[in-house]
Amino acid sequence: MSALPYVLVLYYSRNGATQALALEIAQGIDEIDGIESRVRTVPAVSPNCQATEPDIPDQGAVYCNTEDLAQCSGLAVGSPTRFGNMAAAMKYFWDGTSDLWLSGALINKPAGVFTSSASLHGGQESTLLTMMVPLLHHGMVLAGIPFSEQTLTNTQSGGTPYGASHHAHSSEELTEHERQLCRAQGRRLAQLALKLSAQP
Template sequence: MKILIVYYSMYGHTLQMAKAVAEGASQIPQAEVMLRRVQEFPEVDKIIDQNEFASQVREQQKDIPVCTVDDLREADAVIFGSPTRYGNMCAQMKQLIDSTTQLWLNGEMEGKPAGVFTSTASTHGGQETTLLTMMVPLLHLGMVIVGVPYSTPGMIHTEARGGTPYGATTIAGGKGELQPKSEDLEISKVLGRRVAEVAAKVRS
């Protein structure tokens, strides 16, 4: 059973979450976890070349394969992670999803469990709108959305950190200076595990 985690990360926050999601999914014995990154735009690569920190994060990801349509086709479940861009997913992730026309026409994603996670600069930076709008094309593809229930430890809080029923989240800070809280990463693990559990039930 293949569980695909596909993400985009410029400053490393969604990368950390993706690894936590993968860890959670791997807790299900029959799960084969695949971690993939989204292809960067050439023009953004030029900007990253001028940013020392972003360049370091890019270097950290160089050995993670770029996600392909075949990866999506072969997966039994997919968990998508994107930073927020004005309350929506980043253009790089949208490009990947927009490339799935043949999968949609053939119904190849129908019935597959899916989850979403995101990172924002601020506490009200669009975490919920990003997750909800990420779900829209997945519903068009016929995927089954899996969220995070409030029975999950750490979900109910009033702290400046992440955690939504729509998916795992974290706060990066206006300059990317913050790191995901341990609670955010634990919720990310729960998301990964839940999607893998649902995938196992669907397969059975």
Template sequence: MTKILVLYYSSYGHIEQMAQAVADGARESGADVVIKRVPEIVPPDVAGAYGFKLDQAAPIAVPDELADYDGIVFGVPTRFGGMAAQMRNFLDQTGGLWHSGALIGKVASMFTSSATQHGGQEATILTSIPTFLHHGMIIVGLPYSNTDLTLLDEVSGGTPYGASTISGSDNKRQPSERELGLARAQGRYVAQVASRQRQGDDAHAPQAE
């Protein structure tokens, strides 16, 4: 069975909700899905003062386990148009995986959030892609076959690079049904691509005589 990891960081719970939707979509495609998060690196007193959601159910991941999955969907909020430091810190610890080539050929995809409608969602995903390419991963986005990407009747996240949500400057806006639907679609698509990739790898594996 294709194994998918949804690995995320979420300060206020928006990315946490999107991660659940991505996982639901991947499971709909028959994948074995695990949701984990990266460690918080903000001091507890500061995180508490800013109202961070610290009681998240997902267990903490360790870098070496990324090699155990066929595909990894990264959920990362934008910080000034780039990846949040918590995920950057985690990925900076994957040098051993890079050295051994452990992630080559695995599927990578990403979803994100921002406070405002034009707050750097696409920039965050696009500037993260080089990290995945350095690991030799196969990049998967969110195709325009998901027609909700083209609708203009409401304020909504969603890009061809990956699903996204908008939190509002006070972080009170929650992911909409449309945004969660795009996240589920991304999960389904990642699982399908990872399954095909896994089957291709198995077909080319050395056969015992």
């Protein structure tokens, strides 16, 4: 196991688009020396909020546990839009983190959010904003994508100052602009994590 600090990239993805964003953000994190990415997911839940998947996924990232979250130096959280909000699986995960809230484990760590929607105006920005709410309750320091990233002005698909995003209906594949913004967000979180963790 590496001794490097890490930024946790935590996502829920149903059809692969949010996972693709997560992997690009992780790549941006890994471009910064002295820190690395750790990619994790959460299991789906049934309408009555019970896990519906095996304890270990058949493929892709493993499920996040409390230790992954508690020990991270920074965090990126991603979910597809569900009526302008995060998916139930991600909300269910955060509803179970009161122990970390009580201990203050995430206070002063940088965090960002990302999302994907099937329609162009499918609630991306409200999803990003509502995903920030539990992070604020945990005392995290929120970081979006500043307009110094020229791609934010040039994109004609996904990408917002609140966090990276993808318009899945126009193309199943991420656009080059979407990939660039994901990597920029990852780099920024990694840099902030290193700076904030160096504070006394």
